[in-house]
Amino acid sequence: xxxVTPTGSGHDARSLVIRNLVKEYRxxxxxxxxxxxxxxxxxxxxxxxxxxxxxxxxIRCINRLVEPTSGxxxxxxxxxxxxxxxxxxxARRRIGMVFQEYNLVERLTVMENLLSGRLGxxxxxxxxxxxxxxxxxxxxxxxxxxxxxxxxxxxxADALSGGQRQRVGIARAIMQEPDLILADEPTSSLxxxxxxxxxxxxxxxxxxxxxxVIVNIHDVELARRFAQRIIGMTExxxxxxxxxxxxxxxxxxxxxxxxxxxxxxxxT
Amino acid sequence: xxxxxxxxxxxxxxxxxxxxxFAMLAVVLYTIYAASHxxxxxxxxxxxxxxxxxxxxxxxxxxxxRWELLRDGMIESLQIAILASFFGVLLSLPIGLLAAxxxxxxxxxxxxxxxxxxxxxxxPIIIAILFVKAVGFGALAGVLALIVGSIGFVGKLFxxxxxxxxxxxxxxxxxTGASFFGVLIMAVQPQVLPRFIGFxxxxxxxxxxxxTMVGIVGGGGIGATLFTAYQRFxxxxxxxxxxxxxxxxMVAEVLSGWIRKTFQ
Numbered sequence: 001x002x003x004v005t006p007t008g009s010g011h012d013a014r015s016l017v018i019r020n021l022v023k024e025y026r027x028x029x030x031x032x033x034x035x036x037x038x039x040x041x042x043x044x045x046x047x048x049x050x051x052x053x054x055x056x057x058x059i060r061c062i063n064r065l066v067e068p069t070s071g072x073x074x075x076x077x078x079x080x081x082x083x084x085x086x087x088x089x090x091a092r093r094r095i096g097m098v099f100q101e102y103n104l105v106e107r108l109t110v111m112e113n114l115l116s117g118r119l120g121x122x123x124x125x126x127x128x129x130x131x132x133x134x135x136x137x138x139x140x141x142x143x144x145x146x147x148x149x150x151x152x153x154x155x156x157a158d159a160l161s162g163g164q165r166q167r168v169g170i171a172r173a174i175m176q177e178p179d180l181i182l183a184d185e186p187t188s189s190l191x192x193x194x195x196x197x198x199x200x201x202x203x204x205x206x207x208x209x210x211x212x213v214i215v216n217i218h219d220v221e222l223a224r225r226f227a228q229r230i231i232g233m234t235e236x237x238x239x240x241x242x243x244x245x246x247x248x249x250x251x252x253x254x255x256x257x258x259x260x261x262x263x264x265x266x267x268t
Numbered sequence: 269x270x271x272x273x274x275x276x277x278x279x280x281x282x283x284x285x286x287x288x289x290f291a292m293l294a295v296v297l298y299t300i301y302a303a304s305h306x307x308x309x310x311x312x313x314x315x316x317x318x319x320x321x322x323x324x325x326x327x328x329x330x331x332x333x334r335w336e337l338l339r340d341g342m343i344e345s346l347q348i349a350i351l352a353s354f355f356g357v358l359l360s361l362p363i364g365l366l367a368a369x370x371x372x373x374x375x376x377x378x379x380x381x382x383x384x385x386x387x388x389x390x391x392p393i394i395i396a397i398l399f400v401k402a403v404g405f406g407a408l409a410g411v412l413a414l415i416v417g418s419i420g421f422v423g424k425l426f427x428x429x430x431x432x433x434x435x436x437x438x439x440x441x442x443x444t445g446a447s448f449f450g451v452l453i454m455a456v457q458p459q460v461l462p463r464f465i466g467f468x469x470x471x472x473x474x475x476x477x478x479x480t481m482v483g484i485v486g487g488g489g490i491g492a493t494l495f496t497a498y499q500r501f502x503x504x505x506x507x508x509x510x511x512x513x514x515x516x517x518m519v520a521e522v523l524s525g526w527i528r529k530t531f532q
Binding site: 063065093099101105106118119120124128169172176 | 434436437440441442443444445446447450451453458461462
């Protein structure tokens with residue numbers, strides 16, 4: 001077994017290596033059956049696969065919103081699967097996350113939601129009194145302009161549309177100055193046009209900062225269009241790992257099962 | 269179209285609730301039994317009505333002769349209510365949080381819930397009697413009694429409000445690397461604050477009513493004056509006290525409704 005030691009600087013430092021990752025919510029019925037992956041430290045990696053196949057579980061194991069049953073998750077020289085307490089929080093603050101249902105704090109303003117991305121850095125009393133460092137506030141305004149919500153800073157999150165909320169979600173993740181962004185079905189609650197816009201914003205903002213992104217996405221076309229690398233999962237196992245060009249209908253049949261849906265698609 | 273299924277008539281859309289029917293019958297039977305057992309009778313009720321009439325007649329006109337006594341009593345009651353609400357709500361915040369099963373492990377929620385249940389299990393008057401024995405006559409006993417009552421009521425409501433929050437928002441803030449207290453102030457507090465304020469103002473209303481009563485057992489406030497007035501048959505003064513009490517509680521209702529509205 002070759003030891004992966006993320007030495008040096010640059011993109012290799014941000015690469016993610018997963019070894020023998022197993023997750024069982026109930027003993028004896030694994031959702032992830034020994035995942036082995038090496039994800040490069042730049043660009044967008046898409047994980048595709050049918051619902052209930054463990055994509056979400058996999059991504060949540062990385063920042064430990066879900067506890068892995070066994071295995072290793074190596075990132076930035078640490079095994080994320082073993083971190084506890086303060087070490088875990090320090091690792092989390094360098095990993096941004098974008099959610100399917102946006103998961104903004106509804107009763108807080110857009111600005112407060114963005115600044116909550118700084119909670120891993122700012123002392124609690126400052127956050128409580130809303131005395132965030134001016135540097136963070138300036139960055140939040142810049143990001144709001146970048147996602148096209150410059151005039152929405154003092155609006156409450158529950159006043160926004162789905163697409164606007166997801167822009168705030170992305171800006172919140174970037175606020176963390178992350179070394180990695182995880183996106184769990186970021187477009188599944190949005191219409192096709194907004195989905196493309198959101199993926200464009202995500203790739204643009206992450207690309208400008210050279211932050212690697214791992215996206216769970218069930219829309220194969222979107223994955224092909226935006227990802228440099230595609231991982232196909234089915235029943236808790238990786239069945240395809242390679243560039244978008246290499247993904248054939250045969251692979252899709254293995255990933256999603258059956259073939260009628262493929263025929264119908266090509267018929268239109 | 270097709271003929272109705274042969275057993276269409278015998279199919280029942282609703283299940284017969286035998287348990288419910290039996291319980292209803294049992295309640296009715298027990299009510300009749302209990303009423304007969306306690307010796308209620310129509311004659312007794314009619315003669316009672318007559319006495320009630322003379323009692324009401326002696327209440328009019330209300331007397332404001334001893335208004336200083338009334339004023340001092342009301343002010344003390346108000347102070348008891350406000351102090352008890354303040355400290356009761358303040359103590360309920362951590363206790364309610366500890367009792368919330370979605371944020372705390374079982375070994376923490378269990379004792380917290382037991383404490384809340386203990387505080388709830390007695391009427392404020394009974395707790396007031398205990399505190400009068402413990403710390404002596406006066407407002408302190410009343411305040412302490414109402415604090416205990418407030419924890420029992422507000423603590424439980426706080427815990428339930430926290431258990432109903434959206435964990436998605438909590439998850440998102442936790443994912444930023446926020447500490448436990450960071451999650452509390454940025455993800456939990458915004459979701460529960462309006463309801464907390466609602467519960468706190470309801471408790472203030474409730475404590476105002478109770479604070480006029482703890483005096484009867486020696487816990488300070490207008491209750492003592494009211495009880496003495498009854499015993500001295502000063503029914504006109506009793507009426508005055510009742511009117512002022514009602515007025516105070518109505519003003520409090522309006523005020524707390526206004527507070528709740530502004531914090532929605």
